[in-house]
Amino acid sequence: VERLREMGLRVMMLTGDTEEAAAVAQQQLGLAAADVLAQVRPDGKARAIASLQAQGCKVAVVGDGINDAPALAQADVGIGLHCGTDVAVETAQIVLMRNALMDVVESIDLGRATFNKIRQNLFWAFVYNTLGIPVAAGILLPATGILLTPAAAGAFMAFSSVSVVTNSLLLRRNFRA
Structure with missing residues (x-):
């Protein structure tokens, strides 16, 4: 109580x-x-x-x-x-x-921590997409000559997914059965 x-x-x-x-x-x-x-x-x-x-x-x-x-x-x-x-x-x-x-x-603590992780993951996915999509579309090409190849864009997308999963797995540090 x-x-x-x-x-x-x-x-x-x-x-x-x-x-x-x-x-x-x-x-x-x-x-x-x-x-x-x-x-x-x-x-x-x-x-x-x-x-x-x-x-x-x-x-x-x-x-x-x-x-x-x-x-x-x-x-x-x-x-x-x-x-x-x-x-x-x-x-x-x-x-x-x-x-x-x-x-x-413990269940309330876990629920709150999970919700916080969801917010963190959504924030980083938003940042990644806000920056990554224009770069992949060629926004830097006229000024710098930089253009991501489809393979590089795919690698960055995979890295984004790995970072979200890794961040989510950090919940295990505080919640062990």
Whole structure:
């Protein structure tokens, strides 16, 4: 919970358990009373998530049971535990294979890092194409007499692809199973 908060995320608990059981978990997790809803039926969980989404919130839900399936389906991102019921695993967009809740943090970190890599790769591909296509088309020919041969242009294109793949593989430095 602390790691999620450090990431700037709000943590809430929606549970079908009694108020008393939810209060114990609330204290152990350090959650505010407003962030805990107890005795919530499966359709109520989905409605609560829809209400948060209507307020402009992006919602991720972690669940493992059949009662969590509507909430997992309603959420922007559903995260299921592999040990959960088949319907929860099938409904979730992400399935945590080790059933370790710290993997929720890892999956968010990996998603953010992947998105950053995509942006980096798009930036470098844009720069390459902005410079490379005019040179390959002969823009430098009148002024300098330089013209890329088709083989050289193909080699530069292959190098661009290799650099994108290499940059993407750098994700492995921080994320090892």
